[in-house]
Amino acid sequence: xxxxxxxxxxxxxxxxxxxxxxxxxxxxxxxxxxxxxxxxxxxxxxxxxxxxxxxxxxxxxxxxxxxxxxxxxxxxxxxxxxxxxxxxxxxxxxxxxxxxxxxxxxxxxxxxxxxxxxxxxxxxxxxxxxxxxxxxxxxxxxxxxxxxxxxxxxxxxxxxxxxxxxxxxxxxxxxxxxxxxxxxxxxxxxxxxxxxxxxxxxxxxxxxxxxxxxxxxxxxxxxxxxxxxxxxxxxxxxxxxxxxxxxxxxxxxxxxxxxxxxxxxxxxxxxxxxxxxxxxxxxxxxxxxxxxxxxxxxxxxxxxxxxxxxxxxxxxxxxxxxxxxxxxxxxxxxxxxxxxxxxxxxxxxxxxxxxxxxxxxxxxxxxxxxxxxxxxxxxxxxxxxxxxxxxxxxxxxxxxxxxxxxxxxxxxxxxxxxx
Amino acid sequence: xxxxxxxxxxxxxxxxxxxxxxxxxxxxxxxxxxxxxxxxxxxxxxxxxxxxxxxxxxxxxxxxxxxxxxxxxxxxxxxxxxxxxxxxxxxxxxxxxxxxxxxxxxxxxxxxxxxxxxxxxxxxxxxxxxxxxxxxxxxxxxxxxxxxxxxxxxxxxxxxxxxxxxxxxxxxxxxxxxxxxxxxxxxxxxxxxxxxxxxxxxxxxxxxxxxxxxxxxxxxxxxxxxxxxxxxxxxxxxxxxxxxxxxxxxxxxxxxxxxxxxxxxxxxxxxxxxxxxxxxxxxxxxxxxxxxxxxxxxxxxxxxxxxxxxxxxxxxxxxxxxxxxxxxxxxxxxxxxxxxxxxxxxxxxxxxxxxxxxxxxxxxxxxxxxxxxxxxxxxxxxxxxxxxxxxxxxxxxxxxxxxxxxxxxxxx
Numbered sequence: 104x105x106x107x108x109x110x111x112x113x114x115x116x117x118x119x120x121x122x123x124x125x126x127x128x129x130x131x132x133x134x135x136x137x138x139x140x141x142x143x144x145x146x147x148x149x150x151x152x153x154x155x156x157x158x159x160x161x162x163x164x165x166x167x168x169x170x171x172x173x174x175x176x177x178x179x180x181x182x183x184x185x186x187x188x189x190x191x192x193x194x195x196x197x198x199x200x201x202x203x204x205x206x207x208x209x210x211x212x213x214x215x216x217x218x219x220x221x222x223x224x225x226x227x228x229x230x231x232x233x234x235x236x237x238x239x240x241x242x243x244x245x246x247x248x249x250x251x252x253x254x255x256x257x258x259x260x261x262x263x264x265x266x267x268x269x270x271x272x273x274x275x276x277x278x279x280x281x282x283x284x285x286x287x288x289x290x291x292x293x294x295x296x297x298x299x300x301x302x303x304x305x306x307x308x309x310x311x312x313x314x315x316x317x318x319x320x321x322x323x324x325x326x327x328x329x330x331x332x333x334x335x336x337x338x339x340x341x342x343x344x345x346x347x348x349x350x351x352x353x354x355x356x357x358x359x360x361x362x363x364x365x366x367x368x369x370x371x372x373x374x375x376x377x378x379x380x381x382x383x384x385x386x387x388x389x390x391x392x393x394x395x396x397x398x399x400x401x402x403x404x405x406x407x408x409x410x411x412x413x414x415x416x417x418x419x420x421x422x423x424x425x426x427x428x429x430x431x432x433x434x435x436x437x438x439x440x441x442x443x444x445x446x447x448x449x450x451x452x453x454x455x456x457x458x459x460x461x462x463x464x465x466x467x468x469x470x471x472x473x474x475x476x477x478x479x480x481x482x483x484x485x486x487x488x489x490x491x492x493x494x495x496x497x498x499x500x501x502x503x504x505x506x507x508x509x510x511x512x513x514x515x516x517x518x519x520x521x522x
Numbered sequence: 523x524x525x526x527x528x529x530x531x532x533x534x535x536x537x538x539x540x541x542x543x544x545x546x547x548x549x550x551x552x553x554x555x556x557x558x559x560x561x562x563x564x565x566x567x568x569x570x571x572x573x574x575x576x577x578x579x580x581x582x583x584x585x586x587x588x589x590x591x592x593x594x595x596x597x598x599x600x601x602x603x604x605x606x607x608x609x610x611x612x613x614x615x616x617x618x619x620x621x622x623x624x625x626x627x628x629x630x631x632x633x634x635x636x637x638x639x640x641x642x643x644x645x646x647x648x649x650x651x652x653x654x655x656x657x658x659x660x661x662x663x664x665x666x667x668x669x670x671x672x673x674x675x676x677x678x679x680x681x682x683x684x685x686x687x688x689x690x691x692x693x694x695x696x697x698x699x700x701x702x703x704x705x706x707x708x709x710x711x712x713x714x715x716x717x718x719x720x721x722x723x724x725x726x727x728x729x730x731x732x733x734x735x736x737x738x739x740x741x742x743x744x745x746x747x748x749x750x751x752x753x754x755x756x757x758x759x760x761x762x763x764x765x766x767x768x769x770x771x772x773x774x775x776x777x778x779x780x781x782x783x784x785x786x787x788x789x790x791x792x793x794x795x796x797x798x799x800x801x802x803x804x805x806x807x808x809x810x811x812x813x814x815x816x817x818x819x820x821x822x823x824x825x826x827x828x829x830x831x832x833x834x835x836x837x838x839x840x841x842x843x844x845x846x847x848x849x850x851x852x853x854x855x856x857x858x859x860x861x862x863x864x865x866x867x868x869x870x871x872x873x874x875x876x877x878x879x880x881x882x883x884x885x886x887x888x889x890x891x892x893x894x895x896x897x898x899x900x901x902x903x904x905x906x907x908x909x910x911x912x913x914x915x916x917x918x919x920x921x922x923x924x925x926x927x928x929x930x931x932x933x934x
Contacts, residue, residue, distance in 0.1 A: 153725070157725070157729055158729070235709050237713065287911075287914075287915050293911075293915045296656060297854055297857060297858055297910070297914050298911060298914060300851060300854045301851075301854070301858075301907040301908075301911045301914075302907075303851075304851050304904070304907040305904045305907045305911075308900060308903040308904045308907075309901065309904065311900055311903075312897055312898065312900040315897055315900060316897060317897035318897040318900075319897075321897075441713060442717070445710070479728065479729075481728040481732075482725055482728050482729055484724075485720075485721050485722075485725035485728060486721070486725060487721075488717055488720050488721030488724060488725075489717075489718060489722060489725060490721075491721070492714050492715070492716075492718035492719075492720070492721050493714070493718065494714075495710060496696070496711060496714035496715070496718065498710065
């Protein structure tokens with residue numbers, strides 16, 4: 104029996120190149136939780152070196168400051184507090200103080216985690232079909248624009264109905280936007296990386312036109328500001344933790360968790376998911392098995408876009424309440440979604456944890472939460488990008504992980520030999 | 523002459539006549555647009571529409587006769603002609619005169635095409651050797667920033683160009699290591715490289731220049747002034763040439779010079795043959811003693827250096843400053859131009875000029891609107907991206923990539 108894990112899949116000929124999805128499936132077999140952890144640790148280590156070399160500051164204290172801004176330290180402050188039970192006057196013992204600064208920061212982190220989960224899913228779902236969706240930004244923008252418009256229209260509708268309507272519209276819009284790339288891939292084989300990037304820029308400029316000065320969606324009462332009218336009260340997402348006036352945590356996070364479950368079910372328990380994964384593993388074999396590859400390309404892209412579009416509307420309904428020009432032009436969430444999906448190995452649980460990591464990084468390095476005397480927030484936010492790039496870089500490296508896997512295989516605590 | 527040869531000749535004749543009609547269609551589409559512009563400035567809708575429809579008709583005819591590339595081009599050209607004419611007619615003739623100064627537009631087109639050309643030629647080397655280079659964007663960005671940084675610190679634009687190119691090459695080396703040695707997915711690794719470039723340039727930019735931005739007195743890449751162009755008879759032509767080409771940046775000329783050089787290197791030298799053979803069939807190349815890894819490393823690094831030159835031009839030759847993420851997707855447009863141009867230097871350059879023209883137009887068209895508050899000219903910013911979409915969608919014919927592009931190679 105050979106201890107060597109060969110790169111995926113068992114190639115029929117030496118020239119056969121494993122698809123991205125097949126490679127990732129291999130990681131899941133080979134690395135489990137260890138490789139993503141290792142990837143993150145190495146990326147943070149290099150980030151620490153960058154801090155040390157450029158600013159001569161202690162990386163550990165810098166990371167500590169960032170960590171304190173994320174609100175994740177909230178979990179360490181165990182005390183004896185109480186929370187109110189909804190719809191009653193009674194209170195219940197609860198180990199954490201829900202009103203502290205840390206709690207407030209944690210709410211901010213979770214608000215960012217919400218769209219990150221969804222854009223992560225947008226990348227992951229396409230990935231499972233062997234497609235690389237870099238268009239999360241554009242799909243997010245389209246969702247946000249449609250979300251704002253539908254939130255302004257239909258004012259006075261019953262709240263749950265209005266919210267569902269807005270989200271549905273944004274989801275469909277995102278799906279259609281990504282569907283363009285899917286259609287082009289399915290019909291003429293245009294590479295989705297280029298088409299989705301182009302769609303990002305097209306969405307950015309169309310959004311800028313709609314929201315910007317003199318655009319059809321600009322607030323007529325604020326001629327001097329490129330911003331839309333605020334959405335109707337009836338479409339605001341309910342806030343269940345924290346002060347509604349200070350951007351408390353809205354129920355969007357629960358919707359994102361729901362999306363994780365939906366993602367898992369669709370992928371692992373439905374015919375559609377089976378077909379998508381089959382195409383992702385080996386499009387040629389799937390076609391031979393009677394699966395329509397073009398159809399799955401289109402569907403996978405559309406479903407991906409649906410996730411990202413939903414993310415755009417949730418941000419609008421949850422805390423932004425309107426859309427302004429700078430927001431349209433500086434969307435980055437779709438790109439971070441790539442790192443989230445890759446680090447999370449495209450699994451639901453992995454995406455949960457990696458979105459938490461990147462969400463925390465974003466909150467921790469924001470101007471509001473990071474003390475400039477410890478580390479400049481502008482530097483820190485670019486540090487996040489470097490870490491993000493390193494994560495994607497290392498995730499893509501087969502051999503590095505393969506090498507580590509072989510090392511692990513030689514260690515005495517090896518549990519079972521796979522292959 | 524045998525019957526078979528005759529048949530071949532007949533087919534060739536038919537194809538070429540279809541081709542001629544298709545080219546005519548492209549010309550008609552351009553004419554439809556041109557008529558609405560100064561100096562003609564036709565103001566009646568039916569004229570450009572009729573000509574545009576003629577162009578589309580010619581395109582369809584040509585397309586159905588097997589000339590897919592030219593025919594598709596004619597259809598697109600007709601559509602753009604009609605659409606463009608419609609939009610232009612909404613503006614007043616005097617405004618139009620301000621926007622459509624052809625000599626200025628030609629110069630602007632070349633200026634916008636230059637960074638794309640550098641990056642596209644760079645991409646050609648990388649992809650011809652079998653490595654997909656999605657990271658062109660990041661390499662351009664590295665060039666753009668470190669060009670400024672070098673020029674600022676060393677006090678000369680030559681050093682700026684050199685340092686920018688080195689930075690791009692270094693980033694390309696990272697991509698090469700992961701794509702070639704570690705056999706990572708080339709698209710993923712290219713994306714990672716783009717992120718890295720965004721982070722690194724943003725980080726150093728904020729660290730060094732902070733809120734003040736790059737200094738105003740950066741040593742810029744000089745313009746090349748050609749005085750004698752003005753004296754070429756007739757006067758109108760001389761004036762046009764002087765305005766269009768008389769004071770272009772040195773790097774614009776370098777880009778134009780790069781084209782024949784790249785062509786000769788790629789298609790007329792041993793090195794080029796090696797690069798192409800590695801990209802088409804690496805195993806066969808290795809069998810005859812070519813080092814696949816070495817060729818690929820060299821090609822990818824060269825692509826980074828060239829892309830970085832495009833970036834340096836953006837920052838030091840064009841706007842003379844650096845802003846975060848200033849490349850704005852140009853690396854990807856260059857990649858599309860490369861695909862559009864079938865991985866050939868002059869084809870890619872033609873596509874770059876097309877994209878450059880649409881960018882130049884998009885930049886100048888906002889002046890068209892009669893009132894300050896009109897927002898629709900912003901939409902012209904989408905033009906280069908939509909054209910790219912059309913190009914990669916292969917509406918205008920398919921291009922065939924190098925056979926082994928995107929496939930990691932394992933040494934035997």
